[in-house]
Amino acid sequence: MNDKSFVFCLAPTRLLLKVTLQKCHGQLIPATSMNSSNTNNAMSPSPNPVYIVTGASRGYGLAIVKELLLISPQAHILGTARSADKLAAVQAELGGADRFDYVAGDITDESVAKAIVDKAVARWGRIDGVVHNAGILDPMDHISKIPISFFRQILDVNVTSVLQLTQLALPHLRTSPLGLGRLVLISSGAATNAYHGWTAYCTSKAALNMLAKCLAVEEPKVVTVALRPGVLDTDMQQHIRDNGKGKLEDGTYEYFVKAHQEGSLVDPHVSGHVAAQLLVKAGKELSGQFVDWKGDEVKEFQKK
Ligand SMILES: NC(=O)c1ccc[n+]([C@@H]2O[C@H](COP(=O)([O-])OP(=O)(O)OC[C@H]3O[C@@H](n4cnc5c(N)ncnc54)[C@H](OP(=O)(O)O)[C@@H]3O)[C@@H](O)[C@H]2O)c1
Numbered sequence: 001m002n003d004k005s006f007v008f009c010l011a012p013t014r015l016l017l018k019v020t021l022q023k024c025h026g027q028l029i030p031a032t033s034m035n036s037s038n039t040n041n042a043m044s045p046s047p048n049p050v051y052i053v054t055g056a057s058r059g060y061g062l063a064i065v066k067e068l069l070l071i072s073p074q075a076h077i078l079g080t081a082r083s084a085d086k087l088a089a090v091q092a093e094l095g096g097a098d099r100f101d102y103v104a105g106d107i108t109d110e111s112v113a114k115a116i117v118d119k120a121v122a123r124w125g126r127i128d129g130v131v132h133n134a135g136i137l138d139p140m141d142h143i144s145k146i147p148i149s150f151f152r153q154i155l156d157v158n159v160t161s162v163l164q165l166t167q168l169a170l171p172h173l174r175t176s177p178l179g180l181g182r183l184v185l186i187s188s189g190a191a192t193n194a195y196h197g198w199t200a201y202c203t204s205k206a207a208l209n210m211l212a213k214c215l216a217v218e219e220p221k222v223v224t225v226a227l228r229p230g231v232l233d234t235d236m237q238q239h240i241r242d243n244g245k246g247k248l249e250d251g252t253y254e255y256f257v258k259a260h261q262e263g264s265l266v267d268p269h270v271s272g273h274v275a276a277q278l279l280v281k282a283g284k285e286l287s288g289q290f291v292d293w294k295g296d297e298v299k300e301f302q303k304k
Contacts, residue, residue: 044125045124045125045126045177046076046124046125046126048072048074048075048076048124049072049074049075049076049126049128049129049178049280050075050076050077050078050120050124050125050126050127050128051068051075051076051077051078051127051128051129051130051131051279052077052078052079052080052116052117052120052127052129052130052131052165052169053065053068053077053078053079053080053130053131053133054079054080054081054107054130054131054132054133054134054161054165055080055081055107055133055134055135055186056077056079056080056081056087056090056102056133057079057081057082057083057086057087057090058081058083058086058234058235059232059234059235059236059268060133060186060229060232060234060268060271060272060275061079061081061131061133061134062090062268063268063269063271063272064131064133064268064272064275064276064279065077065079065090065094065100066094066269066272067269067272067273067275067276067277068276068279068280069094069099069100070276071273071276071277071280072276072280075099076098076099076100076101076120076123076124077094077099077100077101078100078101078102078103078116078119078120078123079100079101079102080102080103080104080105080107080112080116080134081102081104081107081134082104082105082106083104084102084104087102087104088102090102097123101119101120101123103115103116103119107134107157107161107165108153108156108157108160108161108164110164113161113164113165113168114168116165116168117165117168117169117172120172121172126172126175126176126177127169127172127173127176127181128173128176128177128178128181128182129173129176129181129182129183129184129279129280130165130166130169130173130182130183130184131183131184131186131275131279132162132165132166132183132184132185132186132208133186133275134157134161135157135158135186135204135236136153136154136157136158137154137198137201137236137239137240138150138154138200138239138243139151139154139200140197140198140201140240140243140244140247140248141197141247142196142197143199146199146200150200151200154200154201154204155200155203155204155207157204158201158204158205158207158208159204159207159208159211162185162208162211163211166183166215169181170219170222173219173221173222174219174221174222176221180221180222180223180284181221181222181223182222182223182224182225182278182279182280182282183212183215183222183223183224183225184224184225184227184275184278184279184282185208185209185211185212185224185225185226185227186227186229186275187205187208187209187212187226187227187228187229187290188201188205188228188229189228190202190205191205191206191208191209191226191228191290192206192209192290195248195249195252196248196249196252197244197247197248197249197252198248208226209226209290212224212225212226212288212289212290213288215287215288216287216288216289217288222287223282223283223284223286223287224287224288225278225282225286225287225288225289225291226289226290226291227274227275227278227290227291227293228290228291228292228293229266229268229271229272229274229275229293230266230271230292230293230294231256231259231265231266232265232266232268232271233260233265233266233267233268234268237256237260237265240253240256241256241257241260244256266293269303270303271293273301273302273303274293274298274301274302274303275293277298277300277301278291278298278301281301282301286298
């Protein structure tokens with residue numbers, strides 16, 4: 001490890017922060033970390049809501065960030081993903097660090113999860129909601145051939161990291177000045193439908209739905225919703241078109257290719273609007289539910 005650490009004082013909070021420079025995509029990135037005991041002594045909270053969005057560098061996560069700022073223009077957002085360059089570009093586009101700040105790193109890394117929560121609390125003094133959107137699809141392969149190490153990795157990214165970040169954010173979500181904290185877990189139709197070649201992905205999303213149900217049972221001060229976002233026009237679909245032939249059933253593969261050719265993939269902003277509205281307004285009656293972005297349960301949250 002050639003990481004370097006140092007301590008500095010973050011004005012105006014006067015909190016001592018330990019900054020670790022870590023390698024990420026070949027670059028040294030400052031990943032802020034702070035003792036969790038410090039997090040509850042932060043500055044007086046911002047009067048405006050504070051939201052965390054994972055996988056905010058591109059695709060659905062970035063669309064959710066932008067929809068969130070349209071719905072709640074005063075909100076502060078802490079975005080995260082591995083690509084520091086993309087997150088820096090998003091920050092510049094959205095008008096600076098008070099609207100959108102970020103932590104670059106792998107969401108499965110516990111120190112990254114801590115840095116995300118610590119940075120949000122050090123900067124704005126509260127956390128009102130988290131969108132758990134970062135996700136991966138591979139390995140696409142027949143069940144008999146899935147490398148176990150890849151199976152472990154997809155569960156780590158799509159499920160375990162969600163629990164890890166949630167655990168760290170829960171003390172703040174429970175005490176949200178909004179009266180309820182909110183979690184939106186980006187799930188998939190694959191959570192309830194088995195597809196050839198997608199055993200790992202389907203299993204991870206089914207587990208995510210159950211995690212949402214369990215959170216709803218055990219955390220009454222937090223509304224947790226699992227959202228099916230539709231077949232989105234993002235890099236993930238491009239990846240399926242490029243790599244899915246021979247891995248998925250022919251009919252499924254052709255369905256995705258045709259949807260792209262016909263322009264019927266879902267615009268991430270249109271579906272992302274529903275995710276953002278759920279983060280801001282979802283009521284307790286939705287907690288633990290798995291909802292479709294086009295479903296009647298979320299009609300009031302769809303783009304008009
Ligand atoms: N696309 C669809 O049709 C579809 C359908 C149903 C559900 N979904 C779900 O929607 C969510 C977003 O999908 P998408 O289509 O926007 O995917 P995408 O275009 O591949 O984007 C994935 C995002 O997750 C981040 N990410 C991936 N692995 C990460 C890791 N280990 N640590 C931190 N960040 C990581 C990526 O950023 P970096 O690469 O910079 O880390 C990126 O921001 C996923 O949970 C996916 O399962 C998608």
